[in-house]
Amino acid sequence: MSDQAYIDQGPLIPRNRAAHPVPYDPDYKTSVPRSPNQPLLSMESTLSEETGPRFGHSMLGPLDNNLILNYSKDAAKPAVGERILMHGRVLDEMGRPVPHTLVEIWQANAGGRYRHVKDGYLAPLDPNFGGCGRTLTDENGCYEFLTIRPGAYPWPNRGNDWRPMHIHISVFGHSFGQRLITQMYFEGDPLIERCPIAATVKSRSQLDRLVAPLDMAKARPLDFLAYKFDIVLRGRRQTMFENRMEGL
Amino acid sequence: MVQKLDTLVETPSQTAGPYVHIGCIPSFAGLEGVYPEDLGLRAIEDGAEGEVITITGSIYDGTGWAMRDAMFESWQADASGRFAGQQGADPKVNGFCRFAADKDTGEFTLTTVKPGATPTRAGGQQAPHIALWIVARGINIGLQTRIYFEDEDNSADPLLARIEQRNRVETLVAKKTGEGQYRFDIYLQGAQETVFLDL
Numbered sequence: 001m002s003d004q005a006y007i008d009q010g011p012l013i014p015r016n017r018a019a020h021p022v023p024y025d026p027d028y029k030t031s032v033p034r035s036p037n038q039p040l041l042s043m044e045s046t047l048s049e050e051t052g053p054r055f056g057h058s059m060l061g062p063l064d065n066n067l068i069l070n071y072s073k074d075a076a077k078p079a080v081g082e083r084i085l086m087h088g089r090v091l092d093e094m095g096r097p098v099p100h101t102l103v104e105i106w107q108a109n110a111g112g113r114y115r116h117v118k119d120g121y122l123a124p125l126d127p128n129f130g131g132c133g134r135t136l137t138d139e140n141g142c143y144e145f146l147t148i149r150p151g152a153y154p155w156p157n158r159g160n161d162w163r164p165m166h167i168h169i170s171v172f173g174h175s176f177g178q179r180l181i182t183q184m185y186f187e188g189d190p191l192i193e194r195c196p197i198a199a200t201v202k203s204r205s206q207l208d209r210l211v212a213p214l215d216m217a218k219a220r221p222l223d224f225l226a227y228k229f230d231i232v233l234r235g236r237r238q239t240m241f242e243n244r245m246e247g248l
Numbered sequence: 249m250v251q252k253l254d255t256l257v258e259t260p261s262q263t264a265g266p267y268v269h270i271g272c273i274p275s276f277a278g279l280e281g282v283y284p285e286d287l288g289l290r291a292i293e294d295g296a297e298g299e300v301i302t303i304t305g306s307i308y309d310g311t312g313w314a315m316r317d318a319m320f321e322s323w324q325a326d327a328s329g330r331f332a333g334q335q336g337a338d339p340k341v342n343g344f345c346r347f348a349a350d351k352d353t354g355e356f357t358l359t360t361v362k363p364g365a366t367p368t369r370a371g372g373q374q375a376p377h378i379a380l381w382i383v384a385r386g387i388n389i390g391l392q393t394r395i396y397f398e399d400e401d402n403s404a405d406p407l408l409a410r411i412e413q414r415n416r417v418e419t420l421v422a423k424k425t426g427e428g429q430y431r432f433d434i435y436l437q438g439a440q441e442t443v444f445l446d447l
């Protein structure tokens with residue numbers, strides 16, 4: 001039996017499922033056998049969703065957020081490709097920054113090939129590119145990665161489907177119920193409109209939020225271009241009527 | 249017209265894709281040398297209080313195929329019902345674990361301590377359970393579910409009580425297969441479809 005009191009910071013705001021991709025989409029064929037048919041069981045969040053793992057700076061290496069160098073670990077052997085800074089803020093639905101939270105990314109190399117046994121695409125591996133990175137947001141919720149722009153790649157789905165250039169992103173937040181994995185696309189890529197995975201997001205304005213704009217204010221002359229990608233996680237409801245005393 | 253609400257909308261999810269392992273558990277995927285070790289390798293450290301248990305299972309797609317590419321994250325309280333970060337929590341219990349389906353068999357294994365009951369906002373208790381989050385290619389938004397235990401008293405658990413079709417409660421309850429051994433299979437579709445959660 002638990003002798004614990006409920007430490008109440010307010011429940012998570014229920015997820016607006018219309019803001020998310022549909023689970024079942026015949027144009028994305030793998031979603032057909034992998035989407036639940038029955039409705040989800042909805043309930044107010046509990047401690048299991050309101051608490052979550054926290055990670056500290058001690059786990060991070062100095063090159064963890066530098067995908068150009070974190071595989072070769074040698075400044076003379078940078079990854080091949082268009083050098084970019086990917087940066088942004090992690091906020092919650094109340095607009096508050098989410099500080100000190102882990103952000104992980106993974107991506108294909110400049111030719112569109114992943115360093116993964118299952119990826120047999122014609123494009124060659126880059127001996128100096130691994131394809132993963134991680135960082136913690138700062139006290140204002142800001143994060144940044146130095147990487148190369150990934151190439152588009154073909155994938156087996158319909159007859160001739162190609163993934164737009166994209167970077168996969170995983171964010172923790174401070175509650176297990178905030179857990180989110182998404183993908184960042186790049187402004188101006190004509191493949192976004194043709195991608196059945198991007199098209200699982202049915203709201204146009206929501207899909208637009210996955211497309212990072214070119215951000216020349218953050219680009220460094222003669223070095224790298226920049227793309228800005230802000231991420232919003234679920235927020236928590238807290239009112240003056242929350243936390244009411246026993247008997248009130 | 250009315251005032252504009254200044255709340256933001258959550259960023260939409262996208263599938264974790266077939267290569268989620270290289271981002272989240274790169275050493276498992278053969279991508280060595282970037283990090284010293286994968287994040288969330290162990291739910292517990294040596295010396296954690298409570299009963300050490302092993303849960304094995306598979307996740308089946310709608311055709312009955314055990315998926316080889318799924319990745320799981322678990323989050324749980326320690327043996328006395330405290331979560332990591334809460335006062336008095338067992339420092340040997342990380343509470344968080346990342347694990348993947350085996351690439352040849354599709355089976356996963358989670359070794360941890362059996363969690364204690366945890367309090368509810370209403371002053372009641374939740375039966376011991378492990379929160380589970382599942383991502384894979386073809387899953388467009390991570391699936392939430394829970395692992396309860398058949399040898400615990402689940403009768404007063406508020407979440408299980410909400411399941412109208414009582415035969416579906418079983419889909420959230422791990423079966424005891426031996427001392428400290430449990431089996432928990434997950435079905436994405438079909439007559440045995442697991443109850444997935446939205447909370």
Ligand SMILES: [Fe+3]
Pocket residue numbers: 108163166168265267
């Ligand atoms: Fe990808």
